[in-house]
Amino acid sequence: MSGVLHVLLHMDAHDAPMTSEVLARAMQTNPVVIRRIMAGLREAGYVRSEKGHGGGWSIACDLKAVTLRDIHEALGGPSLLAIGNRTEAPGCLVEQAVNAALTQAFDEAEALLLERLGGVTLAALAKDFKKRLAARGGPHEMEKAHAG
Amino acid sequence: MSGVLHVLLHMDAHDAPMTSEVLARAMQTNPVVIRRIMAGLREAGYVRSEKGHGGGWSIACDLKAVTLRDIHEALGGPSLLAIGNRTEAPGCLVEQAVNAALTQAFDEAEALLLERLGGVTLAALAKDFKKRLAARGGPHEMEKAHAG
DNA sequence: GTTTCATGTAACTTTATATGTTACGAGTCG
DNA sequence: CGACTCGTAACATATAAAGTTACATGAAAC
Numbered sequence: 402m403s404g405v406l407h408v409l410l411h412m413d414a415h416d417a418p419m420t421s422e423v424l425a426r427a428m429q430t431n432p433v434v435i436r437r438i439m440a441g442l443r444e445a446g447y448v449r450s451e452k453g454h455g456g457g458w459s460i461a462c463d464l465k466a467v468t469l470r471d472i473h474e475a476l477g478g479p480s481l482l483a484i485g486n487r488t489e490a491p492g493c494l495v496e497q498a499v500n501a502a503l504t505q506a507f508d509e510a511e512a513l514l515l516e517r518l519g520g521v522t523l524a525a526l527a528k529d530f531k532k533r534l535a536a537r538g539g540p541h542e543m544e545k546a547h548a549g
Numbered sequence: 550m551s552g553v554l555h556v557l558l559h560m561d562a563h564d565a566p567m568t569s570e571v572l573a574r575a576m577q578t579n580p581v582v583i584r585r586i587m588a589g590l591r592e593a594g595y596v597r598s599e600k601g602h603g604g605g606w607s608i609a610c611d612l613k614a615v616t617l618r619d620i621h622e623a624l625g626g627p628s629l630l631a632i633g634n635r636t637e638a639p640g641c642l643v644e645q646a647v648n649a650a651l652t653q654a655f656d657e658a659e660a661l662l663l664e665r666l667g668g669v670t671l672a673a674l675a676k677d678f679k680k681r682l683a684a685r686g687g688p689h690e691m692e693k694a695h696a697g
Numbered sequence: 698g699t700t701t702c703a704t705g706t707a708a709c710t711t712t713a714t715a716t717g718t719t720a721c722g723a724g725t726c727g
Numbered sequence: 728c729g730a731c732t733c734g735t736a737a738c739a740t741a742t743a744a745a746g747t748t749a750c751a752t753g754a755a756a757c
Contacts, residue, residue: 403635403647410643420732429637431717436733452732453725469650481658483631487551489577493694494685495558498678499551502617506665510629510658517654530646537642546641568703579746584704601754604703 404428405438405472406526411543412448413464413527418457427547438476445475464527470519481514482507552576553586553620554674559691560596561612561675566605575695586624593623612675618667629662630655 408424421432421439428435439458442448449461473481485507486500534541556572569580569587576583587606590596597609621629633655634648682689 402632403644403651406647406651407635407641407643410647414643422732432733433719433735434717436735437716440734450733451725452723452734454727454731456725456732458733469654480631482662483628484550487555490575490695493555493691494681494689495555495562495678495691495694496551497681498674499554499558501677502669502674503551503554506617506662506669509665510662513661514630514654514658517657521650521654526646526650529649530643533642533645541642543641543643546643547637566703570703580704581706581747582745584706585745588705598704599754600702600704600752602702602756604754606704 402469402473402476405442405476406469406523408435408439408458409442409448409460409472409523410527410530412458412460413523414530414541415543418451418455418459420457424458427543429547441475441477442472445471447472447475462523464524465522467523468519469521469523469526470515472523473515473518481511550617550621550624552578553590553624554617554671556583556587556606557590557596557608557620557671558675558678560606560608561671562678562689563691566599566603566607568605572606575691577695589623589625590620593619595620595623612672613670615671616667617669617671617674618663620671621663621666629659 408428411424411427412419421435424435425432435458439448439450443450447460447462447467448458450456450458473479486503487496488500490496556576559572559575560567569583572583573580587596587598591598595608595610595615596606598604598606621627634651635644636648637644639645
């Protein structure tokens with residue numbers, strides 16, 4: 402999640418398409434990993450990929466219309482919580498009681514988190530980035546920022 | 550978490566101490582795993598363990614005074630959220646912007662979850678279990694409920 | 698006191714999952 | 728055609744969780 406957003410914002414701050422290799426270097430990972438992650442976003446229509454010379458990844462959506470929740474879902478909507486309910490013995494009344502209590506708490510937290518993610522657009526993130534950039538001054542150089 | 554609560558409630562519904570072996574069979578795991586998990590609870594004073602004949606695990610606290618949050622902390626307070634922030638390039642302004650947005654959402658969700666866990670006592674869970682037991686009728690037999 | 702039972706814990710093995718890598722096919726541009 | 732880049736399958740590695748073995752320690756039964 403965090404890494405994907407990072408890539409998206411860097412793409413937004415770049416006019417030309419960016420190759421998997423460049424992105425992978427910045428994220429300290431492998432080009433194939435980048436392609437794997439971006440596959441979901443491409444299917445959702447948030448990014449576009451082009452082959453050949455001058456190819457690579459570029460934004461294909463209106464950043465104001467896509468929220469972090471949309472991104473999360475494009476990534477397959479993995480569970481946001483680290484712990485879940487056991488369901489090994491659904492006939493056990495103890496398990497039912499435990500699950501009832503936990504499920505309620507978990508569902509509430511997950512709903513809140515999804516709501517918060519749904520309230521933040523990529524455009525808002527990009528704007529925050531530009532604000533930080535202006536506050537610091539100087540150009541934005543992805544390679545330098547990711548050197549260390 | 551879920552498994553620990555399950556064990557605790559079964560212990561509460563049992564007068565004599567329960568051995569790691571019996572608990573492990575019910576939870577479909579290994580006695581050593583049970584001991585490992587219970588170690589945290591023992592150090593926190595929520596359960597007691599006794600060796601030798603007739604030994605095993607028993608409740609050592611007032612169920613009304615211990616919340617699910619307490620249990621979570623006794624287990625080492627592992628992260629409740631499945632995803633975190635990357636911090637590989639803290640000097641990157643994009644990363645700062647992304648992390649600021651995500652951190653806020655995550656912290657809120659985690660706080661809500663902890664609050665909810667803190668609002669449920671073990672006694673409340675036990676009461677819910679007894680209610681389900683009464684509704685169904687018949688005795689509570691751990692072995693049977695965990696047979697499948 | 699010896700035997701039996703049970704925990705405590707270290708060390709090791711197994712399993713599951715995520716991540717990284719290699720390889721190659723296919724499309725694109727010069 | 729040749730250089731470039733994505734798409735994807737297949738394989739390798741790393742990490743963490745769970746399971747297992749082994750043995751020491753303590754407690755009750757006899």
